[in-house]
Amino acid sequence: xxxxFYNALFASGIAFILTCLMVGIKLDTExxxxxxxxxxxxxxxxxxxxxxxxxLSQLFSDKIDAIFSKVPKPKLSNMLPKEQKMATLKPWLLxxxxxxxxxxxxxxxxxxxxxxxxxxxxxxxxxGLNIVVGLAGLLDLGFVAFYAVGAYTYALLSQYFGMSFWxxxxxxxxxxxLFGFIxxxxxxxxxxxxxxxxxxxxxxxxxxxxxxxxxxxxxPNGISGIDKPTLFGLEFSRRAKEEDxxxxxxxxxxxxxxxxxxxxxxxxxxxxxxxxVYVINRLMRMPVGRAWEALxxxxxxxxxxxLNRTVIKLSAFTLGATTxxxxxxxxxxxxxxxxxxxxxxxxxxxxxxxxxxGGMGSQVGVILAAIIMTILPELAxxxxxxxxxxxxxxxxxxxxxxxxxxxxxxxxxxxLNR
Amino acid sequence: MLxxxxxxxxxxxxxxxxxxxxxxxQGEIVTLIGANGAGKTTLMMTIxxxxxxxxxxxxFDGEVISGLDTPxxxxxxxxxxxxxxxxxxxxxxxxNLFMGSYFRSKAEAQETVKHVLELFPRLExxxxxxxxxxxxxxxxxxxxxxxxxxxxxxxxxxxxxLGLAPIIIQQIFDIIEKLRDxxxxxxxxxxxxxxxxxxxxxxxxxxxxxxxxxxxxxALLVNDDVRKAYLGG
Numbered sequence: 001x002x003x004x005f006y007n008a009l010f011a012s013g014i015a016f017i018l019t020c021l022m023v024g025i026k027l028d029t030e031x032x033x034x035x036x037x038x039x040x041x042x043x044x045x046x047x048x049x050x051x052x053x054x055x056l057s058q059l060f061s062d063k064i065d066a067i068f069s070k071v072p073k074p075k076l077s078n079m080l081p082k083e084q085k086m087a088t089l090k091p092w093l094l095x096x097x098x099x100x101x102x103x104x105x106x107x108x109x110x111x112x113x114x115x116x117x118x119x120x121x122x123x124x125x126x127x128g129l130n131i132v133v134g135l136a137g138l139l140d141l142g143f144v145a146f147y148a149v150g151a152y153t154y155a156l157l158s159q160y161f162g163m164s165f166w167x168x169x170x171x172x173x174x175x176x177x178l179f180g181f182i183x184x185x186x187x188x189x190x191x192x193x194x195x196x197x198x199x200x201x202x203x204x205x206x207x208x209x210x211x212x213x214x215x216x217x218x219x220p221n222g223i224s225g226i227d228k229p230t231l232f233g234l235e236f237s238r239r240a241k242e243e244d245x246x247x248x249x250x251x252x253x254x255x256x257x258x259x260x261x262x263x264x265x266x267x268x269x270x271x272x273x274x275x276x277v278y279v280i281n282r283l284m285r286m287p288v289g290r291a292w293e294a295l296x297x298x299x300x301x302x303x304x305x306x307l308n309r310t311v312i313k314l315s316a317f318t319l320g321a322t323t324x325x326x327x328x329x330x331x332x333x334x335x336x337x338x339x340x341x342x343x344x345x346x347x348x349x350x351x352x353x354x355x356x357x358g359g360m361g362s363q364v365g366v367i368l369a370a371i372i373m374t375i376l377p378e379l380a381x382x383x384x385x386x387x388x389x390x391x392x393x394x395x396x397x398x399x400x401x402x403x404x405x406x407x408x409x410x411x412x413x414x415x416l417n418r
Numbered sequence: 419m420l421x422x423x424x425x426x427x428x429x430x431x432x433x434x435x436x437x438x439x440x441x442x443x444q445g446e447i448v449t450l451i452g453a454n455g456a457g458k459t460t461l462m463m464t465i466x467x468x469x470x471x472x473x474x475x476x477x478f479d480g481e482v483i484s485g486l487d488t489p490x491x492x493x494x495x496x497x498x499x500x501x502x503x504x505x506x507x508x509x510x511x512x513x514n515l516f517m518g519s520y521f522r523s524k525a526e527a528q529e530t531v532k533h534v535l536e537l538f539p540r541l542e543x544x545x546x547x548x549x550x551x552x553x554x555x556x557x558x559x560x561x562x563x564x565x566x567x568x569x570x571x572x573x574x575x576x577x578x579x580l581g582l583a584p585i586i587i588q589q590i591f592d593i594i595e596k597l598r599d600x601x602x603x604x605x606x607x608x609x610x611x612x613x614x615x616x617x618x619x620x621x622x623x624x625x626x627x628x629x630x631x632x633x634x635x636x637a638l639l640v641n642d643d644v645r646k647a648y649l650g651g
Contacts, residue, residue: 293508297508303489305517308489
């Protein structure tokens with residue numbers, strides 16, 4: 001008990017010092033001078049209450065834990081139908097899902113289609129990072145760098161050479177892959193924390209480079225007026241920029257509506273995402289997918305079996321980067337405007353959060369988490385100031401309730417009938 | 419089959435192996451015994467190419483393998499069961515086994531897996547189970563089975579009896595003899611000198627990074643120095 005008491009005292013002491021510094025003292029401008037002001041009486045009561053809460057929760061942490069463990073946890077596995085039934089239902093469910101995703105945008109508002117497009121981008125990013133972090137077990141904190149490479153590749157090629165989205169998509173992915181490959185080399189010797197630091201640094205290097213290479217990238221002003229994708233040469237704008245371009249609504253003889261463009265972008269995102277999901281799903285079942293997992297589990301055992309860890313790590317990095325490049329090119333096309341602001345560290349953190357929330361290595365989990373992570377901030381728009389707070393709170397809850405992620409990875413296996 | 423000649427290995431400034439020369443002939447069980455820190459595991463790892471020998475040559479099947487990197491050495495028909503088993507604990511027995519046949523075709527792997535399961539019926543019972551949930555003995559069987567999956571001509575075993583109950587150790591050694599009868603050459607590193615020498619055709623004694631004795635297994639078993647140092651008088 002005394003141990004607990006000291007612990008609680010210590011924690012509340014730290015809380016006191018931190019809140020006093022951050023909330024209790026304010027800098028204010030009086031004329032040209034800076035003045036330090038104390039907090040109001042009301043704020044002090046709140047601070048006092050907060051510290052008391054910290055003290056009590058530390059003191060009675062055992063009991064609180066006990067209460068938490070009594071809270072019933074919904075069992076997801078019981079809610080799902082039996083495994084055999086699942087197997088027969090699966091193709092139908094998948095087909096239904098895909099058809100639903102294709103039909104859905106024609107029935108809802110423009111805003112929700114736009115939001116769904118954003119969610120799809122995060123799904124792609126999450127799946128890409130899932131290879132690196134979830135499967136190969138390499139902690140990458142600079143994943144957004146590859147996203148930026150993809151986006152800027154398309155933006156620059158479109159601006160300087162007038163290349164179309166469809167031609168740039170593979171180039172963007174390829175260039176992102178090349179960057180992944182280049183980063184892979186110095187990273188190979190590193191593990192765990194050191195690797196995280198190197199990747200973090202790489203993410204910052206790319207962002208700062210984009211910010212400062214004003215002559216090419218436009219620096220902090222970014223690149224605007226990036227061309228939207230076209231449907232076999234048909235453009236989705238109201239008026240043609242040049243004489244010979246054919247417009248979508250003129251070609252089909254329908255009235256112009258701005259939502260066509262939004263829906264078209266959404267459909268592209270759906271197709272890209274399905275492609276990415278399919279390819280990664282195949283890869284995970286291939287020997288190389290197993291090798292990634294094996295490398296995560298035991299590096300020495302991998303080497304004893306003659307696997308080349310350099311090649312395996314590089315392939316994971318490169319494939320993850322390729323996916324991010326895809327997502328980046330699409331992101332640039334969708335926004336029509338990109339700047340280094342879009343590729344800050346917090347983006348990497350969000351993508352990592354998606355992977356962790358969803359359950360490392362699990363595709364379904366990552367997709368689910370990506371949807372939650374994009375839709376939740378939109379729903380919580382009214383609390384915009386407290387959004388990060390909510391985000392943190394959600395993380396804490398998740399780690400207490402389901403540390404293994406929403407839908408933890410399940411190993412595909414076959415039952416043998418004997 | 420495996421010939422090691424005047425091999426020296428250093429960890430930075432420290433010399434771990436001094437002029438090691440030994441030979442393992444086709445179809446033999448050769449055992450290497452020695453106290454902790456004598457350099458047994460270092461020798462194993464030097465054969466595998468990490469750390470590289472600073473001088474001397476290692477030949478496998480008449481081909482020089484010293485100087486090659488680990489992945490290329492491991493694909494020459496040589497397999498190692500690393501110290502401490504090191505199975506992939508999150509993966510099933512089946513997946514573990516098929517990791518061993520990573521560089522072979524599916525049909526070949528299917529054939530070998532049958533053979534491995536015949537050798538280790540216990541693994542068949544546990545085929546869909548995660549490797550981490552098995553007992554130490556079962557994990558050791560899995561580690562040996564996994565090494566077998568590449569159909570090696572020679573297996574290096576690094577302390578297969580580590581941390582196992584005597585009865586399980588006996589089983590493991592029985593299996594090692596069975597492997598030899600199938601024509602696989604075996605190089606066995608052991609602390610459990612008594613049992614290792616009993617099944618070995620020949621043995622080497624390593625002390626402070628030097629080979630101090632070499633003889634047949636039976637002769638070493640009755641050798642006074644060996645008895646004093648490793649077999650408890």
